[in-house]
Amino acid sequence: MIRRIEKLILREIDFNLLKSHAEKIYPLEAPAILIGKIMANIASVDEVILTKNNDESPISFTIDSTELLEIYKKANRENKEVVGIFHSHPAPPKPSRLDMKFMSSNPFVWIIMSMPGGDFEAYQLWNNILHKVNIIFN
Structure with missing residues (x-):
């Protein structure tokens, strides 16, 4: 069960993987x-799973529902859970209106990376209030 998250612990190697994924498919959004x-x-x-942007768009992303279901099953088998969603933006690292819509039904931590610069922020929409989440690298 997802609850209010104040800190997200992320390995630098995983952050670099996310950044590389965003750089590789830029100008499309990288989820x-x-x-x-x-x-x-x-x-x-514990694990970053790079996914395809089915929208193939620079301003939106969709992850295939079958792929998403397999990710949830994998997390469940390993006694883990989905804790966050990452995607890149062609704009500052702030949630768009579309992001806010999906954040309300997916109350995980959302890491947004601005491309091509690589600036990033993490957020969680909790009780209809947008909160910044601190990322701690290890």
């Missing part, structure tokens, strides 16, 4: 799913 564990108000990322 990924983060799985791991949540303890209290801290989410820890």
